[in-house]
Amino acid sequence: MTVTSVKCRKATEHDIETLYEIIQGYAEQGIMLPRSRETLAEQIDTFVVAVIEDRLVGCGSLTRLGQDLVEIRSLGVTHGHKGQGIGNALVEFLVEEARRQGIPKVMALTYAVNFFERNGFNVVEKEIFPEKVWRDCVHCKKQHCCDEIAVLKRVD
Template sequence: MAGIRKAKVQDADFIFKILQSYAIKGILLPRSLNNIYENIRDFFVYEIDGEIAGVCSLHVFWEDLAEIKSLAVLEKYQNQGIGKELVKRCIEDGKTLGIKKIFALTYVPKFFENLGFKIVDKSEFPQKVWTECIHCVKFNECSEIPVLLNLEDVK
C-alpha cells in the first residue's frame, strides 16, 4: 500500500533524518528536530508499505500566502512521482484553507514549473517571508529561485 497522509508526532525523527541527509548535501536548508515538532501539523508524508518514502510541508504565512517547504524523497524512491504527489497534496491543502498563493524557494524551478508555478522576483513577497533566511548560512549568496502558484488559476 502507498499513499499520502498527515504526519504524526512519531514521524518527526524520520522527517528530521531525511531532511538532514539532504541538508548535509546542500540541497535543502537544515531544520532542527525541535522545529519539525513545532511544525508537525504542516507536514505530509508519503508512505509505502509502512515506510516513509517522502515528506513535504505547507507553512501558512498570512491569510493569502503559504510556502511549500522541506520537500524530500528518499533516493531509492525518486523519479516515481512521489514529490509531485506531495506538492499536489500541499496545493489541495492550501485550497481547503482558503490560501490564494503558494510559493516555494527551490534549486529545481523546472520541477515546480511543471506543476504550474511561475518563477518570480523575491521582492513580490512580504518581508516576513525572509525572516528564516536571515539565519541561513547561504543568506548572502542564496541561489534558491522563488516560484509562485496563484491558486485562483488552478482548477
C-alpha cells in the same frame, strides 16, 4: 512502483525520526535547511508524508507566511524512491491543503525549478515575498548570496 501506490497523509509524532533523516540528508548536501527533532515536533502539524506500503518515502511542509501566502518547505523524497512521482503527489497534496485553507498563493524557494514548473508553478522574483525575506531569509547564511529560485502558484 507507480504514483498510484503512494498515499499522502498528515504527519504524526511517530514520523519525526524519519522526517529528520530525510531532511538531514538533503541538509548535508546543502540543498535544504536542517530541522532539529525538536523543531519537527513543534511544527509536526505543518508536515505531510508520502507512504508506500507503510514505509515513509517522502515529506513536505506547508508554512503560512501571511494571510494569502504559504510556502512549501522541506520537500524531499528518499534516495531509492526518486523519479516515481512521489514529489508530485506531495506537492499536489500541499497545494490542495492550501486551497482547503483558502490560501490563494503557494510559493517555494528551490533549486528544482523544472520540477515546480511541471507542477504548475511559475518563476518569480524573491523580492515579491517580503513575508519570507523578513521571517527567514534574514537568518540564513546565504542571505546575501542566495542561489535559490522563487516559484509561485495561484490556487484561487
